[in-house]
Amino acid sequence: MFSSWKLCCSRVPQRWVFAIMGCLALANSFCMRISLSIGITEMAKPAAKSNITSRDETCPALSSSSSTSSLSSNTYDWDEYTQGIILSSFFWGSTLTPIPGGILADKFGGKYVLGIGILSQAIFTMLTPLVVEAFDATGLIVLRILIGFGAGTTFPALFALTAQWAPPEERSKISTVVTSGMQAGTLLGTSISGVLIQNSSMGWPVIFYFFGTLGVVWFLAWILLCSNHPDSHPFISDQEKKYLHDAMVEHTQKETGPTPWRQILTSVPMWALIVVNISEGFGFNMISTDLPKYMSSVLKFSIQANGVLSALPMLAMWLSALVASWFADWLIAAGKMSRTRLGKVFTTVGIVGPAVFLVTASYAGCDRTLVVTLFTASVGMMGIAFPGAGVNTLDLSPNYSGSLTAITKFASALAGIAAPYVVGVITPNQTLEEWRIVFWITCILLLVSNSIYVIWMDGEVQYWNDPNFGNRKIMNFENEKQVAKDQPSSKQRFRYL
Template sequence: MALKYGCSINSAVEDENSEENSPLLQKEAEELSVPPKCCSARCNLAIMMFFGFAVVYGLRVNLSVAMVAMVNGTNSQPSLNGSETHECPGALNSSSQSPDQLDGVPRYNWDSQMQGMLLGAFFFGYLFTQIPGGYLSGHFGGRIFLGGGVLCTAILTLLTPLAAELGARWLFALRALEGFGEGVTYPAMMAMWACWAPPLERARLMSLSGAGGNFGAFVSFPLTGFICHSLGWPAVFYWCGGAGCLWAILWFILVSDDPRKHPRISDQEKEYIVNTIGSEGGSHGWSVPLLPMLLSVPLWAIIITQMCSNWSYYTLLTSLPTYMDTVLHFDLRQNSFLSALPYLGGWLFSVLSGVIADNLLERELMGVTAIRKIFTVVGMVVPAGFLVAVAFSGCSGGLAVTFLTLSSTIGGASSAGVYMNQIDIAPRYAGVLLGITNTFGTIPGVLAPIVVGQLAKDHSLTGWSNVFYVSAGVSVVGAIIFTVFGSGKLQNWAVSEDEREADRES
């Protein structure tokens, strides 16, 4: 029964052109007892993941704000003609003129190119563990990899002040190792949701858990600025590392890989999850259809679109505090608070988008493909327009912050689009697919800070305008590609021969 239902519900939901499946979906959904979502084991898992990814992003972005305090005058680098560039004389405060830093805390003479390299170092390591993490999570379960990845990154974060004291090369290596440890976390999340998320609840559960990233950035930016101002920048890494270790302990105590293994789940919820997911969830074994994956057009659409979307996201994530400091001249506390605002909107909008997407699917108003494409286009094209508006805002700090906040807020819509499309097209291999797409999607994390360091090395309005133009253009290209080539249908290579035979017999 589990196999039959699992195949039937996915065929009904994901094949918009097969009207004969709709009555079957409605009939079986009515017969199956749906347990309450509130306080359920699957909801609790989403909340644990939410706070886990909040910690993950805290560990990832702490250097972005701390860099302003670590560097000896981030906006005192010479321009190309040998003079300093100050195009916004009416700024509120210049952190270079009045360093908001405790006495005795070390500062380093790193130019803008070195800062870009250090901010991008995390992603050099992040690249290498995405695919292995997704593959191993799909075979062994994601619990150990998600929790272990956060724990390893947290422990390394505690060593950041020591690495900075030893030199930029040591800090670069440490940040790359942090990325190496954290690279398994998102593929492990996808592998777990393949076992835990009923098809009609995927968007809301995965959006809620993934929204922890934006929430973590929102909290980390102002908190990092406050700690830098009050305790000195080294304390930032001690606090973030400690929070990561604490979360990892709770994760290993409270979470299970599979609903069948969860000690506190109700029988009703366990039956509901197992029956709706069917045999598409669970371990994929050691065998993975690599060649069909490489030839899959919908998968390449996800890969390219995520790369394009991540370009603007990582540009803001790593370089926004530098823009606030060197162009708009906000002081350290203003900088960290204003840098956080865009992620508040992104967090709220991504959760809301997941709920709306699932409601559209439950009411059969749209098919999966249409929903994923609409939310992707809205989450990439509209934010691109606001990034262009930032370029035209000039020295107006209020306008710049407003447009950046609107851009990141509406960008949260893509969390119900391309960012969960892997589990639509191949639930069983979702962890592997996310590893693949995130590997390519991490390339902008490596390149974007370096490109920003080159385009904005003179800290001019023109240089930063070019940064925003490039980000906007890349986002629009990604939205077009997904609109043309994306799909929400279960792919043939993601279904085993046994499942095909059972589906034919049913």
């Protein structure tokens, strides 16, 4: 029976099985992460607003905006500042584990680093209702930090695996399928959360039980179906194994030497990538984490409408990322654009466009249709940056992509800490005017970082990607000395003349 199963699986390209399972890994992670952004609109009592003299306040309530979720669900007296701390606490944990996770993934492979990370998130997510009931906001903050620990290892492990499974001519497509799990998870997390809360007698706790269970199911399938490297995969065909080996043998090794931290941390293209990840992290996390609050507190949408409408921008981002990745791979394969130029063009479109639409949305006032359209356009265009900055760690160093991704995600997580906190501080009354300040800050960060990235980014493999580059440098130096020793000096050559 096992041989029949193996024969059946060998007919399926295992690099695409990995891509789909990697996508589902991120989707699960982001569902567990984003569910709180919808849930907190029901978990926290509406804060009493201070006296506001500005005419630019919030929008009039919709007749259908009142929540019909279960009255048996507990609510808690959390002001906007406390909610900002709760939402940002996830990122406190996720800043601590990307670098250790990247090192472990580069050293031992990403299969179990990723698997254990998702499993831990699932278990802590299912514990959320019990912990909140027992320990209130403090318990939830601690639990979200622990969830962040598991999430911090996700990207480094996935990129270390992608470096082994994605041949250069399919790199953008496979990488974008994997990373599109972010948009899929945010899309499903926001839309399903609203529907579950609205229609379940359990109230907001249902979303944590639901998404936690999905994480456990994914873990069991991942352990069965995926491997660290094509050579160790039990179901891969010999033909696919040879294809992957021939396509990637030049720049990937099963075993690498010590991570070249000095070369990485002094690399100008790497720092350009870090800067752009900081701004993208702030912008994306501000939107994905706090957009449901804007929809609820300012635009006055119901919990179910909030979930569905908050998901629309992520759907647009998912689709644009997939289309852009296919187009980018075609440009590379056809020789119409170098990786460096492609990275600059796609990243610029995917950063400048969202910045402009985001600020424009803040001036659309209470025209709900226009605001949702502009938000959808803003977030949707972010997907175009994935074939650029989104896969740049794989361009710079396939062998150490886990460590490079760990650094960039560490920087992004720091921005993720700041985003909900900044929103909580600037928007205590949840007014249009307060939110406009948040959107302008995001716009300026995006534009400045894109300028830096366009000037200093590089799309080519760096010399320190070779694990033996240090030994080769010494060998080259010794060869040069030997050649110089064997060659006659200028005086000797003159004497021969």
